[in-house]
Amino acid sequence: MRHSILALVLISVGLAACSEKRTPTSPTTTTTPTTPQCTFSLTSTSISLSGAGGSATIGVSTGSTCTWTVSGGSSFVTITTPTSQTGSGSVGFTVPVNPGDTRSTTLNVAGQTVTITQMANDPVYGDWGGTITKGSGCPAALPASVQWTGTIRRTSGASNEFVITIPGLVTNQVLNLVINGNTLQFAVAIDTLYTFTGTLSSDRRSVTGAFSGGTCSGTWTGTRR
Numbered sequence: 318m319r320h321s322i323l324a325l326v327l328i329s330v331g332l333a334a335c336s337e338k339r340t341p342t343s344p345t346t347t348t349t350p351t352t353p354q355c356t357f358s359l360t361s362t363s364i365s366l367s368g369a370g371g372s373a374t375i376g377v378s379t380g381s382t383c384t385w386t387v388s389g390g391s392s393f394v395t396i397t398t399p400t401s402q403t404g405s406g407s408v409g410f411t412v413p414v415n416p417g418d419t420r421s422t423t424l425n426v427a428g429q430t431v432t433i434t435q436m437a438n439d440p441v442y443g444d445w446g447g448t449i450t451k452g453s454g455c456p457a458a459l460p461a462s463v464q465w466t467g468t469i470r471r472t473s474g475a476s477n478e479f480v481i482t483i484p485g486l487v488t489n490q491v492l493n494l495v496i497n498g499n500t501l502q503f504a505v506a507i508d509t510l511y512t513f514t515g516t517l518s519s520d521r522r523s524v525t526g527a528f529s530g531g532t533c534s535g536t537w538t539g540t541r542r
Contacts, residue, residue: 441521446539
């Protein structure tokens with residue numbers, strides 16, 4: 318009887334051992350958080366300002382943790398806001414009076430190109446060219462007619478100056494230019510001091526006039542190019 322009971326106990330223990338289930342363990346997986354991709358939206362990528370000068374603002378929209386910068390431009394553009402910002406913000410800049418022809422430059426704002434264009438403040442500023450025709454009483458050494466080119470611009474002191482080239486006579490001479498309404502006057506020293514006076518057209522893009530110096534006189538014309 319004792320042997321029978323012992324056998325039953327061993328059988329029961331063996332069955333219990335065989336019925337135990339082992340669940341395999343899975344390896345631990347580490348998830349790396351992904352960094353959100355920053356995108357930037359600008360209110361404008363092209364700004365046009367008048368020749369009289371002024372200011373403008375470009376808005377930048379992005380995520381609160383996204384950093385962006387401003388770079389580029391040229392000497393006539395002054396950025397008035399921080400050049401490095403985080404999150405949505407704006408870029409402010411100013412331009413002074415344009416002393417010459419239409420000009421443009423570009424800024425890099427948050428990786429995008431922004432074009433800034435400033436119109437000429439006055440049609441008289443910029444590149445010119447025309448003809449000088451010798452009249453009576455002039456030295457024989459002076460040619461009967463010459464072509465001239467030049468640039469009318471404003472100085473930093475808000476006065477006007479004329480950079481003129483007369484082939485064979487004057488090269489890149491910077492002259493004081495007086496403009497009074499639609500009349501102008503300047504002086505060129507060649508073999509004597511020649512005073513040029515002229516009348517601008519109503520659109521200030523062409524001029525006709527006369528010149529004189531000593532016993533010499535003549536006429537001249539010009540157009541804005």
